[in-house]
Amino acid sequence: MELRTATTNDIDAIRSVARESLFASYGHAVDEALLAEAVDEWYDPADLDTDIDDEDTVCPVALVDGEVVGFAESYVVGRRERVGEIDWLHVHPDHRESGIGSALLDRVESELRAAKVDRIEARVLVANEAGTAFYEGEGYELVGERSVDIGERTFDEREYRKQISRLTGISEGVVETDDGRTVYVAFDESERGSSAPFYVAYVDEDRERRYGYFCGNCEGTDIAIDTMDRMECMDCGNRRKPSRWDAAY
Numbered sequence: 001m002e003l004r005t006a007t008t009n010d011i012d013a014i015r016s017v018a019r020e021s022l023f024a025s026y027g028h029a030v031d032e033a034l035l036a037e038a039v040d041e042w043y044d045p046a047d048l049d050t051d052i053d054d055e056d057t058v059c060p061v062a063l064v065d066g067e068v069v070g071f072a073e074s075y076v077v078g079r080r081e082r083v084g085e086i087d088w089l090h091v092h093p094d095h096r097e098s099g100i101g102s103a104l105l106d107r108v109e110s111e112l113r114a115a116k117v118d119r120i121e122a123r124v125l126v127a128n129e130a131g132t133a134f135y136e137g138e139g140y141e142l143v144g145e146r147s148v149d150i151g152e153r154t155f156d157e158r159e160y161r162k163q164i165s166r167l168t169g170i171s172e173g174v175v176e177t178d179d180g181r182t183v184y185v186a187f188d189e190s191e192r193g194s195s196a197p198f199y200v201a202y203v204d205e206d207r208e209r210r211y212g213y214f215c216g217n218c219e220g221t222d223i224a225i226d227t228m229d230r231m232e233c234m235d236c237g238n239r240r241k242p243s244r245w246d247a248a249y
Helices: 008-026 032-042 045-053 100-114 129-137
Strands: 002-005 060-064 067-078 082-091 119-125 141-150 153-163 174-176 182-191 198-202 210-215 223-225 231-233
Touching: 002 100, 008 032, 008 045, 008 060, 008 067, 008 082, 060 100, 067 100, 082 100, 100 119, 119 129, 129 153, 153 182, 182 210, 210 223
Parallel strands: 082 119
Antiparallel strands: 002 060, 060 067, 067 082, 119 153, 141 153, 174 182, 182 198, 198 210, 223 231
16 A cells, blocks of 8 residues: 555546545435535535645545555644644545555644644544544544535534644643643643643643643643733743733723
């Protein structure tokens, strides 16, 4: 199995893999005509051409004996934090359970880490049991469920997340401070900083006793807060401005 960056010459193969993968994953729950329509709309050749040529898009393909059998597509979204969104990850049904999906995900995660994202998100319809099991098996946390419309039907979709630290990829949230204390970082509770987010840290796993903050830029815990609610990391200078109400005048 070989991994490489997709080129525009792979577009037909990518569309074929997407079609077979979608039919295998959703054929039991979604009308065949709707799936065919989805392939034409979601994997339009012109759109794929644009995405592949975009330097901000992460789009690896997996090859077996020179044939494309899987691909993934993700990109960075600038929200309150930098989020790496996985748009697609498909493996041809004839090549599933062979480690190709995990290899593609590893490649995507590596490139998104290099792009300094704070977390990675992926969404899978509940009807795709293999897809939901895949992300859960890869260490992604289920953070929510919502309804989405496809054609004239409504489906439940699950959102998965993996939190990424800026420097070392800490995702489990257990950190040792300089004075030897163990604290638990809540990567889903953050405040925007000038260089990276500040995350709330607790002294217990149940998040009942608050410790302070963890700097997402240098992974330090020496955070100073003044009476105006300004925040600064004393190790790297990462700063948080006063709360919005403080600037109301």
